[in-house]
Amino acid sequence: MNFITEAVVKAVKQLYGTDIAQTDINLQETRKEFEGQLTIVTFPFTRFSKKSPEQTGNDIGEYLVANVTDVEAFNVIKGFLNICLADSFWLNTLYSHILPDTFGVFAPNGQRVMVEYSSPNTNKPLHLGHIRNNLLGYSVAQILAAAGYEVVKANLVNDRGIHICKSMLAWQKWGNGETPESTGIKGDHLVGKYYVIFDKEYKKQIEQLKADGQTEDEAKKNASLIREAQLMLLKWEQGDDDVISLWKTMNGWVYSGFADTYKSLGVDFDQYYYESNTYLLGKDIIEEGLEKGVFFKKEDGSVWIDLTADGLDQKLVLRSDGTSVYITQDMGTAQLKYNDFRMDKSIYVVGNEQDYHFKVLFLILQKLGKAGADGLFHLSYGMVDLPSGKMKSREGTVVDADDLMAEMVQTARERTEELGKVDGFSDEEKQMLYKTIGMGALKFFLLKVDPKKRLLFDPNESVDFQGHTGPFIQYTHARIRSVLNRVDAENKRVEIVELAGVERDLIVVLNRFPEVIQEAAAGYTPAVIANYVYDLAKLFNKFYHEKSILQAEDETLKQFRLQLAAASAKVIKKGMGLLGIMVPERM
Template identity: 70%
Template structure:
């Protein structure tokens, strides 16, 4: 619509004798109850016209109808100028742009962005919260890539600390040599099992000490198990060979397990960073901050930053004994990643419980004068809840990602078999289809909601072939592929002899939005923008399919070819758009 903006600016110059910047021309899609396709908002223009909004809109409408070939008619509703564009304009856009092989491909912009997501702890399997994190991170990375960025996908693994020592100690005491091989358990589940064992035994010790007269706080600190775990952490930090060997073995089990879950979710990474390699980073940054007067040292030797002027509080950045806190290593890791890749932007996909932490981190880096700090962004997301009583995990507290994936595939199988449309599918094709539908339902349901919102995920509701779901979009794609096969579709055709119905015009306009939707979803870091666009496109196609005469039975000619072209492009956009959400669309359902 750039030509509308240019023409409106020219109209203002000729009508009112003044030049205006492009951002004065505000365009909207015309509301359904009015005639037209694009609306110019006249209110920002009245300062130049010295007339009321309706008179201003009328002036510009007459000018555009007289001077712009594409403007066939106009109408004014208060301060809104609704333009009716000529059919030939839309047919030209469709055949010259939308049908082209490069449609939806955005040229590289020369900028580099890092997306850090997943960031698991190595003491337990991935859970439902991690699923939302992984799907968000992966999709945002793919959308940024599609909008022209060079993207680096990063996973910062929390592989050290007291949590992993708890699992290690419990396995030493009660594991009896159990391994993923001899137990048949995934490695991450096995290590998670011993984390739960530690917690249960630790609680017994606390109770026993409280029965002997200790307070709960005293018992928590003096329980033999926690004391042993802390000693193990100290041995790890001192490089004790036996502890390091056990740590490497159990982490190896976990990484194999994570690898299976990541593969099932369809997410990947370009680079792994490990906290065991980064936890000592940041002390140089603290020294730099002291020299610059950004940090101050208290009498006990601890180092702080005062952020009260920014509405925050004082923040500890180095303990009195010289050891790091989380913010210290995050400062160092941020510098290391920047040194490694020199990104223009860096996105942290982390739950909203860490909002304050990232405000502080980014503010400190700005105060330290890091020129790249302005490019840091916290993609904060809300919790995922499940209907009570559904999908309880083996511990009964969190929902295991592997259990969830398995349940989604079983639900997809059950619901698809109810419809009886896969009876003639080979067994292998059936299993691939159920997997596609189950994972598509899960991914779409979690991604169609704005990241910041908390959401309630119902596995059954997500697998609905007629609702606002992934399977509805997948089914629409399969319907298109079937129709094109029956019609023996061949590319080709032009605008000559084609008449656009209202439904066909709606489809051309909807398809034309695809590149802008990629850009918007990437710019806002919101896969929900793309997810909801694809749903509207699928819904629009089904309306088009039911309102026009049956395409396969229509006599060959320009109109039939045009409609088949609409089908082909719609299928392509659904496939490409869903792939940006990490979702596969089957050829047949």
């Protein structure tokens, strides 16, 4: 709305003889309870107008009505000047800005950003927490791409360590050679099954050793299973052929299982990194940090960094035996990623239990003067809870991602059939619709909440066709398409004399879409998109109920409303697409 701020600059110069910049003007969207579309805060102008905020607002409002064609009227509420733009302005906006295919599409901004998400362990299937992680990461990547960034979607797979060896050892002892093919069990679930078996058998050994007189700590260290797992890890690090072969085989099962889950979730990656290739990285950075005086060595040979002046504490970065800690390899991996892609920003999508870790990591990289260190961002998110008793997890501790998705599709089937929304659908179309609605419900429910907040996910509530849900928006889109499929909207401007209030409101909200994309990109929050699309769907339904489209008073008005409906469908589809959600053409 540059033309408004330009006019206000001229008004202030003419009325009060004072030069101001456009950036000095606080221009806001008018609150819903007041008339108008744009609001200017007049308090800052009183120092040179020498008048009350209300009188100043009246002066500027009268100037705008007299001198700006598109300003139709104004009102002043205390220190707020509410501006009503002319219907002609909003019609021009619809035809020149909103309806063209370029709407909501930003030119490349020359910046590259990496979004790293998922980061699974290869000893068990993905769970509910991974679902929020994957959906957040994928959606943020989509939003940043829409905002003009070149985006690299990365996945750092935790494919080594003692937890992997636990599954491998349990399979060796109790697996009897079974495979995903011989059992019909998905690969990641099969490996996860043996991780659980290891845990159960390990606990039995601990209890036996405690019964024999050992303390709990002694028993945990002395149990034969954990000693065997530690030996297997040592052999893996030494490159033992048999251990490496089993590791590759079982990880292969897991990757195949993960691929199926990612496909069902509708997420993908451009680049994979594996901890087995990165866990030795970072030691050269330790030497560099010692030379620069960023790190210091203690008497036992361990290397530390003192961050107490930054409000943190002392942090170990290399053990006395020369082995890495997590932060060591994370420094090395950050360097590797930057060397590979030279990105301007790097976003880590990781749960809030790692907040401290990333504060330390980013601070260390900044103190080392590493290229790209100032572009690092931890997209921290809260846990997801389920109402107790809603779902039983396969292992009894965490909710499995595949189980949850299957339940969502089943819930969508039951709710859709209850409401009779599949009349005339073939079986194949029904299955596709159930999946579209079920996954849309899951994704929207998890993404509509600010990432930082912990949330309670209720599968039944999420599939409510009348609530603040994905299915409500999907149904709105299908409703619009059913109208448009009956009569084609003309691809040319039609002239109407006056807009109804709800028509103007719809254009105003549609026009905000590019601004909403930029806001969501700047804050790395899909919730901004989700809530915008929900508000748009609500407003369209109000328009649909108040104003007949196909039975409009004349052909010109009918065509205009068809075009307005088409614009609404386009923005709903694009907005939901940024969340990774499909919208059905009919239901």
